[in-house]
Amino acid sequence: MKKxxxxxxxLGFAAYWxxxxxxxxxxxxSTELGIALMLTVxxxxxxxxxxxxxxxxxxxxxxxxxxxxxxxFLLLAVILDYIFFALIRxxxxxxxxxxxxxxxxxxxxxPFIIALMYKNKMRLLKKKTTYSIILKTSIxxxxxxxxxxxxxxLGIKI
Numbered sequence: 001m002k003k004x005x006x007x008x009x010x011l012g013f014a015a016y017w018x019x020x021x022x023x024x025x026x027x028x029x030s031t032e033l034g035i036a037l038m039l040t041v042x043x044x045x046x047x048x049x050x051x052x053x054x055x056x057x058x059x060x061x062x063x064x065x066x067x068x069x070x071x072x073f074l075l076l077a078v079i080l081d082y083i084f085f086a087l088i089r090x091x092x093x094x095x096x097x098x099x100x101x102x103x104x105x106x107x108x109x110x111p112f113i114i115a116l117m118y119k120n121k122m123r124l125l126k127k128k129t130t131y132s133i134i135l136k137t138s139i140x141x142x143x144x145x146x147x148x149x150x151x152x153x154l155g156i157k158i
């Protein structure tokens with residue numbers, strides 16, 4: 001169980017920074033383009049990440065696993081939003097808009113939707129969580145965070 005929770009944290013961390021990295025240039029070029037990608041590409045990425053988390057869920061009720069994923073992703077989103085908006089971008093005024101809370105609600109509901117969609121197939125798709133997978137996921141999240149931070153601090157534009 002401990003290994004799985006670490007995996008969920010690393011998945012959420014990596015997905016958060018990867019989605020912000022993917023959205024940064026389109027959003028800085030055009031708000032409308034950024035919003036369009038946020039409403040199309042980001043949900044697909046998060047759905048895939050939730051699927052990976054549920055697929056590796058230990059021997060517990062799938063919906064209990066979905067609840068744990070929802071809670072971890074919500075906590076991560078609140079903390080990482082603060083880091084991204086307040087500390088990295090120095091843009092606290094952009095932090096808590098209604099769309100931010102819609103995003104949080106999405107992260108709460110999504111694991112249950114994926115669990116409902118795949119509840120009968122998930123037993124066939126089970127995958128073990130290893131420390132190697134956790135490390136690879138964490139490293140990819142750190143790489144996305146570092147790259148995005150450099151882009152913002154150096155003011156790199158397209």
